[in-house]
Amino acid sequence: MYGIALSVAACLRGGTRVDVAWSLDPEQTPTFDPTDAVAITPGGGRLGSLLGGALDSRLVELSLVGANEGRVVACALDELESSALGVPQGTVVRIVFAPADVLPDEIWEPLLERKPVAIVATKDDDRLRKIRLIAPEGSTGFCLEDEQLSANWAPTPSLVLFGGGPMADALDHAAEFVGWSVERVSGADHAIGIAATLSAIDGIVVMGHDTEAVGRVLQAALGSRVGYIGSIGPSSLQQDRGDWLAFRGISDTRRVRGPAGFPIGARTPEEVAVSVVCEMLSVRNDADN
Structure with a gap:
């Protein structure tokens, strides 16, 4: 419905x-x-x-x-x-x-x-x-x-994954395990269009080394109602993405969780995926209370 x-x-x-x-x-x-x-x-x-x-x-x-x-x-x-x-x-x-x-x-x-x-x-x-x-x-x-x-x-939470590789595979499996609907998107324009339809119970996670593409998707997510925005990658990538957004006048990026996931010392893609799913659950439950 x-x-x-x-x-x-x-x-x-x-x-x-x-x-x-x-x-x-x-x-x-x-x-x-x-x-x-x-x-x-x-x-x-x-x-x-x-x-x-x-x-x-x-x-x-x-x-x-x-x-x-x-x-x-x-x-x-x-x-x-x-x-x-x-x-x-x-x-x-x-x-x-x-x-x-x-x-x-x-x-x-x-x-x-x-x-x-x-x-x-x-x-x-x-x-x-x-x-x-x-x-x-x-x-x-x-x-x-x-x-x-x-x-x-009752709506099924959606998780949009922008990017590919083992990290996306692990996030896909972890999110489906908790009953979420997962959509994997490779094109920035497609991801931007989907971001506009997301609600407070949904999430979007970006990954990859293309700062322009990832930055555009983050910009769209920040302009949407999506409840969880995750940014996968080391601090150097987070800085590049933050600089890209700041250059375009977007300085308030507090909604972006980067690096995404709870700090549990995760090392493998599967461990990172678990930490991201737990963080998204926590953000959603905090919003409900």
């Missing part, structure tokens, strides 16, 4: 119909992010991704019906769908499909801010009525009982 919030909110402001769908059975497809959702606009346009697009054709057909209420759709996966998802043929995945305008108006702002969100709805057969916001609790999860649906979304 977090990935489509901006697009859906824009459609609603513009008076464009848009339908939203998400899976109620993330345990059936554990390789996919349980917060994933897809938005479908008139004509079959798709925003975001749900289950890698395996059910898109079904969802487009539902959208063409133009229903004015939410519903729960049980999809028994055919051979192609089950193969794409890596599950046995005939596996049933329950999908919520709803016009965005039947969801509470207040849902989109916290989703845009990447905050936890929860809703509850009355279930009448497969129809959903009286959808309203409730206080979120815990991690992402869904509960469908005889007469009620509850859905709780």
Whole structure:
């Protein structure tokens, strides 16, 4: 839901119909992010991704019906769908499909801010009525009982890695171990674009000897809302990066953790990665308190 919030909110402001769908059975497809959702606009346009697009054709057909209420759709996966998802043929995945305008108006702002969100709805057969916001609790999860649906979304922290090599490999593994979403980026322009989308729960770590490229990414990160900015490398590289930023009028670099990571005497890339992940967790938890 977090990935489509901006697009859906824009459609609603513009008076464009848009339908939203998400899976109620993330345990059936554990390789996919349980917060994933897809938005479908008139004509079959798709925003975001749900289950890698395996059910898109079904969802487009539902959208063409133009229903004015939410519903729960049980999809028994055919051979192609089950193969794409890596599950046995005939596996049933329950999908919520709803016009965005039947969801509470207040849902989109916290989703845009990447905050936890929860809703509850009355279930009448497969129809959903009286959808309203409730206080979120815990991690992402869904509960469908005889007469009620509850859905709780909690954002997955993202870690963007700019640079490569053994250090990036170790950070990738360490961040995934604690359940974060990791994106590795080699081009500075790409990293700068991603930095603008990051929130307070996310992090970006830069590494490498190209002071110009690393400096540009740090500059973008400092201008964003990202919660953790890490700079990997010895003191000489940190000085070069600081000088590059200062020359461009950026003297307040207190948000940059450089060298990144807690000072635990780390020697190997794996040890450094553990110290960086712990530091990012500490920064995020301090911001929450």
